[in-house]
Amino acid sequence: MTVFSGNIKKMSVDVNDDNVAQYQLNVGDNVLNMNDVIGKHISINYQATINCVHCGRKTKKSFNQGYCYPCLTKLAQCDTCIIKPEKCHYDQGTCREPAWGEKNCLQSHFVYLSNTGNAKVGITRFVTDGVSSRWIDQGASQAIPILRVQNRLMSGLVETALKSQIADKTNWRKMLQGDAEPIDLIALKNTLLETAAPELTELQNQFGIQALAEVESEIINIGYPVDTYPTKIKSINLDKELGFEGKLQGIKGQYLLLDNDRVINVRKYSGYHLDIQIN
Known part of the structure; x- marks a missing residue:
């Protein structure tokens, strides 16, 4: 049995030589190779603590997949134009963070x-x-x-x-x-x-x-490491369930696919403090 504890971020991704997706999950200071967890029993418990993925501030609610409200309203990467780039307003001189915009948007x-x-x-x-x-x-x-x-x-x-x-x-x-x-x-x-x-x-x-x-x-x-796909999808909501366990049957997108047709969108819970146990 291996236990990891800490705030998570969305899984980092890559592909191997066969163009099959490779996943890593940051849990606090630890990095889990999630492809190696497929076929194993996994238990995840939410510790009712969320920290902003940008500033680390403790927040009761996560906005825009991991940000606190002050960061949501101040960061260029949380502005409406990130979702709707056709509304970019850098040329109007109203970009929230011009240096960030130059590095990320003017490319x-x-x-x-x-x-x-x-x-x-x-x-x-x-x-x-x-x-x-x-x-x-x-x-x-x-x-x-x-x-x-x-x-x-x-x-x-x-x-x-x-x-x-x-x-x-x-x-x-x-x-x-x-x-x-x-x-x-x-x-x-x-x-x-x-x-x-x-x-x-x-x-x-x-x-x-x-x-x-x-x-x-x-x-x-692109291929994905999936042993079995769900037949009737049941989405896991950590804010309501606080935890879940089961056999990890695959990963696709940012979703973990478990037995009994349950799935969870890892990206949605960026900044959440989780205890993860793997058997």
């Missing part, structure tokens, strides 16, 4: 298509060695970058132009039901770019020809 981004049980469009800052951590966080089984844009504002404007034709949200329940049926994302890309050509040309006329550029890429396939 090139990718617009992508992915398959999370259904086709969706999204944006990501990094595509490292061909794979974005965002794709893994969303449980995408396939993904492809389609456009590279000059900054976060542009990524939001392009996404807005495309999402009239395609979803920009993940249906997490469908994503957890099993392996998604393959989608020809290259054909979908060509269709979307052709249909949205007038809007994209208008953006180039407004912001410059180099504001966006098409990316040539093959479809990237």
Whole structure:
């Protein structure tokens, strides 16, 4: 039996040589390789303590997946434009943290298509060695970058132009039901770019020809360490249950999949102080 105790953050992700997602969970000062826990019995208990993932302040309620209320209202990374990048207001001189915005928002981004049980469009800052951590966080089984844009504002404007034709949200329940049926994302890309050509040309006329550029890429396939998928999903709420236990049957997205069809979104409980026991 091994016991870990401390505040958690969302699982960090990577892929191995076979493009299978690899997960690590930070628990206080410890790092758990969660792929090694699959097939084992896990017990998690919430100690009714939450600390802000940014400033460490104790808070009764977590906002925006791990922040205290003061940080929610002050940090640029918690501003509305992070969720809706087309509302970026840096050029208006009203960015909450201009230095943070310059480092994170005034950099090139990718617009992508992915398959999370259904086709969706999204944006990501990094595509490292061909794979974005965002794709893994969303449980995408396939993904492809389609456009590279000059900054976060542009990524939001392009996404807005495309999402009239395609979803920009993940249906997490469908994503957890099993392996998604393959989608020809290259054909979908060509269709979307052709249909949205007038809007994209208008953006180039407004912001410059180099504001966006098409990316040539093959479809990237991503696997997940899942022995058994749930048949009827039952979501665990730590604020109500305070704890749970069971056999870990897999991990997909930021979800732990347990026996008896129970699942928990680890990212939702960033900043929570947990006791984790593994047998």
